[in-house]
Amino acid sequence: MQRKNRFRLILGIVLIVALAALLIGYFALRKPAEKSGTSTPSVSLTDSSSTELPTGLAKADPTMKSAASSNTANQKAASSVGQTASGQAEENWVTPVTVKIDPQKWYLTLVSIKYRLPENYQPELTYPVKGIDRPLDARVTPHYVEMYNAAKADGCTLTPYSGWRSISRQKSNYENKVSNYMKEGNSRAKAEQLAAEWILPPGASEHNMGLSMDIVNTQESFENTKEFKWLQEHAADYGFILRYPKDKASITKVAYEPWHWRYVGVEDAKKIKASGKCLEEYLGIYNS
Numbered sequence: 164m165q166r167k168n169r170f171r172l173i174l175g176i177v178l179i180v181a182l183a184a185l186l187i188g189y190f191a192l193r194k195p196a197e198k199s200g201t202s203t204p205s206v207s208l209t210d211s212s213s214t215e216l217p218t219g220l221a222k223a224d225p226t227m228k229s230a231a232s233s234n235t236a237n238q239k240a241a242s243s244v245g246q247t248a249s250g251q252a253e254e255n256w257v258t259p260v261t262v263k264i265d266p267q268k269w270y271l272t273l274v275s276i277k278y279r280l281p282e283n284y285q286p287e288l289t290y291p292v293k294g295i296d297r298p299l300d301a302r303v304t305p306h307y308v309e310m311y312n313a314a315k316a317d318g319c320t321l322t323p324y325s326g327w328r329s330i331s332r333q334k335s336n337y338e339n340k341v342s343n344y345m346k347e348g349n350s351r352a353k354a355e356q357l358a359a360e361w362i363l364p365p366g367a368s369e370h371n372m373g374l375s376m377d378i379v380n381t382q383e384s385f386e387n388t389k390e391f392k393w394l395q396e397h398a399a400d401y402g403f404i405l406r407y408p409k410d411k412a413s414i415t416k417v418a419y420e421p422w423h424w425r426y427v428g429v430e431d432a433k434k435i436k437a438s439g440k441c442l443e444e445y446l447g448i449y450n451s
């Protein structure tokens with residue numbers, strides 16, 4: 164009888180412990196899922212227009228984080244060392260210029276932290292992949308579709324992750340970030356620099372023009388996917404270039420983005436690829 168009671172007691176404890184473990188496990192798994200949305204970069208759940216950073220990639224990849232801002236980050240670290248850091252940061256901060264679009268060569272427009280689109284810029288938009296709400300400039304869409312289908316035939320899926328994004332949306336997100344940094348006691352100029360570390364100013368993002376697509380199909384680093392290899396080999400044949408190469412960040416002022424592909428037309432894409440230059444070098448237009 165006593166033995167039976169002891170057995171029941173042990174059984175009861177085991178059951179309680181198991182239940183507690185289940186509950187802990189459930190909440191531990193649930194929290195990050197709620198925070199980061201979905202683990203796969205499912206296009207339906209991410210609002211690309213609401214944020215500069217694809218949420219799923221925000222931690223792994225500093226999407227759209229400008230190299231200018233990496234400087235700022237370095238200077239942030241250096242600011243405790245001496246006064247020169249902030250002075251340097253002011254110097255490095257670009258004076259924006261409103262970009263002029265050549266109607267004949269619209270596809271070669273350089274949009275960057277320095278060369279910004281006019282606030283009222285609005286391309287005509289179409290959607291390259293049915294059922295996926297990621298528009299591009301209507302003149303670029305057919306080229307993306309062509310590339311998408313060719314890749315598909317080779318077993319690669321170039322899922323659109325982030326295409327065109329409105330300037331007004333970009334502006335409100337950027338201004339939110341700026342005002343947060345100003346609340347922390349930074350000057351407007353400093354707050355702008357710090358904000359640009361996370362989100363490019365309105366008109367400075369190629370996504371505002373609708374000529375670029377962020378292509379993501381897996382959770383792993385896009386650089387290691389067969390899709391990335393395919394793009395490196397074939398994208399130029401459809402007019403697309405890797406806009407922010409690893410070794411050109413000091414020129415583009417944007418950190419390496421293996422997922423960001425920009426339309427420049429077939430002829431120029433092939434030339435750019437063969438030259439090993441980034442768009443700034445190819446056009447001879449620089450950001451500083």
Ligand SMILES: [Zn+2]
Pocket residue numbers: 227325370375376377420422423424
């Ligand atoms: Zn992008």
